[in-house]
Amino acid sequence: MQRVCFVLQVKPERLEEYKERHRTVWPEMREALSRAGWRNYSLFLRDDGMLVGYLETDDFAGARGRMSREPINAVWQESMKGFFVDAEGRRADEQMRPLEEVFHLA
Amino acid sequence: MQRVCFVLQVKPERLEEYKERHRTVWPEMREALSRAGWRNYSLFLRDDGMLVGYLETDDFAGARGRMSREPINAVWQESMKGFFVDAEGRRADEQMRPLEEVFHLA
Numbered sequence: 001m002q003r004v005c006f007v008l009q010v011k012p013e014r015l016e017e018y019k020e021r022h023r024t025v026w027p028e029m030r031e032a033l034s035r036a037g038w039r040n041y042s043l044f045l046r047d048d049g050m051l052v053g054y055l056e057t058d059d060f061a062g063a064r065g066r067m068s069r070e071p072i073n074a075v076w077q078e079s080m081k082g083f084f085v086d087a088e089g090r091r092a093d094e095q096m097r098p099l100e101e102v103f104h105l106a
Numbered sequence: 107m108q109r110v111c112f113v114l115q116v117k118p119e120r121l122e123e124y125k126e127r128h129r130t131v132w133p134e135m136r137e138a139l140s141r142a143g144w145r146n147y148s149l150f151l152r153d154d155g156m157l158v159g160y161l162e163t164d165d166f167a168g169a170r171g172r173m174s175r176e177p178i179n180a181v182w183q184e185s186m187k188g189f190f191v192d193a194e195g196r197r198a199d200e201q202m203r204p205l206e207e208v209f210h211l212a
Contacts, residue, residue, distance in 0.1 A: 005150040005158050022209040030211055040212065044111040044205035052111050052205060054160045099150035099158060103128040105136055106146065 003104065004060045006096040009085040010049040018083050019045065028072045036066035049085070053096065060098060068093065109210065110166045112202040115191040116155040124189050125151065134178045142172035155191070159202065166204060174199065 010018050022043065033041060041055035057063040067073050077091040084092050116124050128149065139147060147161035163169040173179050183197040190198050 003148050003160075005148070005160065007152065007156065007158065019206075019208050025209065025211075033211055038211065041210070042109050042111070042207055043209040045208045046113065046205050050113065050205075052113065052158055054109075054111065099152050099156075100125075101148055102125050102151045103131065103149040104147070105139055105144065 002057055002060050003101060004053075004055050004057060005099045005101070006053045007099065008051045008053070008092055008095055010045065010051050010083050011085055012049040014083050015045065015047070015049060021080070021083075026072065026076065029076050032070040032072050033067065036070060037063040038067065064093070064096070108163055108166050109207055110159075110161050110163060111205045111207070112159045113205065114157045114159070114198055114201055116151065116157050116189050117191055118155040120189050121151065121153070121155060127186070127189075132178065132182065135182050138176035138178050139173065142176060143169040144173065170199070170202070 037057045037059075039056045041053070044052045044054070046052075055063075073093065077093050081091050084095070086095055143163045143165075145162045147159070150158045150160070152158075161169075179199065183199050187197050190201070192201055
């Protein structure tokens with residue numbers, strides 16, 4: 001099992017709207033994440049827009065690949081793209097780069 | 107159950123040493139964390155020194171308070187203090203400020 005952590009940047013002026021969208025994530029999007037193997041997945045937001053993602057999965061490369069092939073994901077990611085800061089204009093799911101886990105205690 | 111995420115900053119010039127210390131965390135320190143109720147606790151490090159902590163606990167205020175009263179914790183925190191960037195010179199465990207969880211999928 002892999003524990004995955006990634007960090008993204010939400011535009012500070014859109015934090016409230018970002019939070020609102022995540023209170024009402026489409027059921028189809030939640031089901032797609034589960035089907036693709038994303039488990040115990042949380043998003044945490046700092047008040048300056050720094051966003052931390054944490055999830056558990058058997059294989060993140062596989063889980064990410066499966067999610068990228070879910071049709072609902074493309075719709076969701078396009079609808080969310082304007083919330084993120086990225087010099088290269090990528091979608092959030094294209095920006096996710098796992099950090100190195102340096103300690104774990106069960 | 108609470109899922110807690112916090113972010114700290116390790117001095118970029120001390121990353122390798124920080125990682126080495128965390129490969130060999132004292133068994134007494136690990137036992138104290140477990141006794142204090144820190145579960146599924148991971149630390150993730152970005153190559154610029156940004157450090158993300160994630161843990162699960164019944165009550166973070168309580169878990170943090172119990173840990174602060176473990177004698178081994180004071181020794182550990184003092185030994186690690188020089189690794190962290192903090193304008194106020196606080197220990198890492200004094201700097202931990204939980205981020206807001208804005209999404210969760212079991």
